[in-house]
Amino acid sequence: MGSVGLLYVGAVLFVNGLLLLGVVDGRAAAPINLFVGGLQVVTPTYLIIAADGDARAISLAAGLYLFGFTYLWVGVNALTGWPQAGLGWFSLFVALCAVGFAVHSVVGLGDRTFGAIWLFWSFLWLLFFLVLGLGIDRLARFTGWVTLVEAFGTAAVPGFLLITGVWTDSTALALSYLAVGVLLFGGLWLAAGRRPTSSSSPHPA
Template identity: 55%
Template sequence: MGAVGLLYVGAVLFLNGLMLLGKVEPRAAGVFNLFVGALQVITPTVLIVLNPADAAVVLGASGIYLFGFTYLYVGINLLGGFDTTGVGYFSLFVAIMALGYSFANFRILGDPAFGVIWLYWSFLWALFFVLLGLKRTRITRYTGWVTAIQGWVTAAIPAFLTLAGYWRDTRLYAIVLAVFGVVVFAVLWPLTRHGEPAGATSGEADDVARPEGERRHRPRWT
């Protein structure tokens, strides 16, 4: 069941990345965030209820709520036009907790590949904190690309491989993921800097990067 939910986490991350890049209308993305957020709250609840005595299952399922609440929060924000600060600082909490779940996957659950994936997520949610909580809109494009790529690399592909029975040699996957992440995200940084705003005031942060015609009319996730 966890792999099924992870597959759709890949979809919502990909969609949110495209939204940050200006390819998807925010309210349309908001609806899908609610769908996936609800799924990511129901899934761990069912896993915990069915396996209350299995500490490993409860540990693994508990981390899913971090993402379920994120997507519900983002979806409500996008549809309601609320300020992004709350989502941003919740993202900081997720980024810190993701480090703990990374450690747990390396040392307790024996899954080094997901240990690396949790490090990916910690990095991504830290970017969300900087973008949404601190209003550093200069990283909008970079965050959009990282989000879209992580949708495939950390969620959709691992979920499909798990469902198909091919998620086996997790040490090899861990090495591949670690090298891919360091190289790709480092290369993306200079490539995405062109055309980004040098900075924004607190009042301008929610306005920058909106399509022309929407600015100053309603808040957006970024």
């Protein structure tokens, strides 16, 4: 994923985490979803055209559509009030694709840390499926906190470090990501996951 786009993925995840927690409403969150969703559709289209058949460049760009379509869908649903079930089932598709991108990141691209990050994105979209596709509203608060954590840990901070040229990949960093993530999300589940959500119609990030 492009470093600039990744930074703004962090922005939209941050806003949508607040949406799931009931801090902002859907209409307030719609603009950032539409802005970033549009960015994450236009950008990979340009990159794929410019790749001129380069399989590596195409694979790096292809995953952006998963984010772009999700955010556009969130924005449209927020403005129209359309049912969330379709978006929830699309999130299951995204979660499965993200596992494939995680494997490809490690095996095909040699990027171990982003392999771990793709797994966290898969987990996040799986939560969206459970909340929106299956209607398990009691997971909405937990999903909101996971979204906030991933806004910074998997998007904004890596994006900023990539932009500034500080980011480095290593097996140790990838394993640290996984270990910290499991512990942190486990703690969040104990603290927030068992509480019922106060929102009757949660939206994903």
